[in-house]
Amino acid sequence: MARDSELVAVFIDADNTLWDTDAVFAGAQRALLRAVESRVGILTPQADRLLFVRAIDQALAERHHAGLRYPPRLLVRATELALRGVQANDAARAVWNGGKDYLLSDGDLAAIEERFFGDLAKPPRIRQGVTEGLSQLKDSGCLLLIVTEGAKAKVERNADVLELTRFFDRIIEGRKTPDLYRRMLSLTGAPARAFMIGDQLDRDIAPAKAVGLETIYFPGGFRPRWAPDEASVRPDHLISSFDQVPGIVFDAVAGTAGAQVRHI
Structure with missing residues (x-):
């Protein structure tokens, strides 16, 4: 697929990013x-x-x-x-x-x-600013995909319960490695700007940075003792509420003609 100079793709982790699994x-x-x-x-x-x-x-x-x-x-x-x-x-x-x-x-x-x-199996609570942030991203024409290592069926169920399904073009389940993110970029048509948002520095942020995605770290309530620290991974952005994401994305793509949604 040809590279789309206007397409903006935002990949988003599910557990402890969209909702509080912890x-x-x-x-x-x-x-x-x-x-x-x-x-x-x-x-x-x-x-x-x-x-x-x-x-x-x-x-x-x-x-x-x-x-x-x-x-x-x-x-x-x-x-x-x-x-x-x-x-x-x-x-x-x-x-x-x-x-x-x-x-x-x-x-x-x-x-x-x-x-x-x-x-x-109890439903989680949505994290701060998620609905507001997703609404702004979707309204702007961004392509939104969930990228998860969790069971796709459970992620779909939580998204439905929390009324988030309407925001997403697709849910991708897979082990988060640089190769997965490369496949994601290929699947979405190699967008000119792509972002990854997640709560795990080693699973969400580091492999996404390795293939050139702009990364947004949204810390959750639990960090395993074997997880790396921020200084070693160096995410591009650190947020405390999901509704800070649109400002980061819009600032990064400022000056472009606009964004297009591509359904895949």
Whole structure:
């Protein structure tokens, strides 16, 4: 496809960028901790209950090939061990290796895991300024696409619930690498100006910068301890509300004849 000098494409992450997935996970993790505490009869001594369970969560994610998408039953088992005095890293290692005796029965384990999945299915809240920002971008003629590593069906469901579907030309699911962003640029006709907005410096920002996209970092409520810092990735823009995006985009394309929407 020929390069379109007027087309402006804006690629946008979904989870923790358009909506607050982290708050949903936080609620589910707190509920899981309460359930394990109740069944084993031990309360965490740590004042910050979310910090307690997230230390275990990240220790598991660092050891599992699926990262943060590891099976939740591992978190249930490791949380029990942590409540019994095992350090988070050691608890994660123990459940990964197996062979430990647990107080929780298999039935309790299955029930807590099922409740956890149910809590994760709750709809998230839209992030600040998202509807306003998307409206301005769409009205200006920008091509808007969601780029996500999450399940496309779940992203579609959340977008519908939050009444955001009308803004987007397409939802793309895939592992965020420079090659994916190159394919995105090809798919949209190699626009003269393309932007990427996201909350993850290593997944959204760094690979997009590597192929020349202008990047907009919208920090979320949770940053894994293995994530890089801003100084090392150097996003082009940092925002605190999504409605700051149109000003950045419009300033960047100032002087052009206008933008065109291309449906793909």
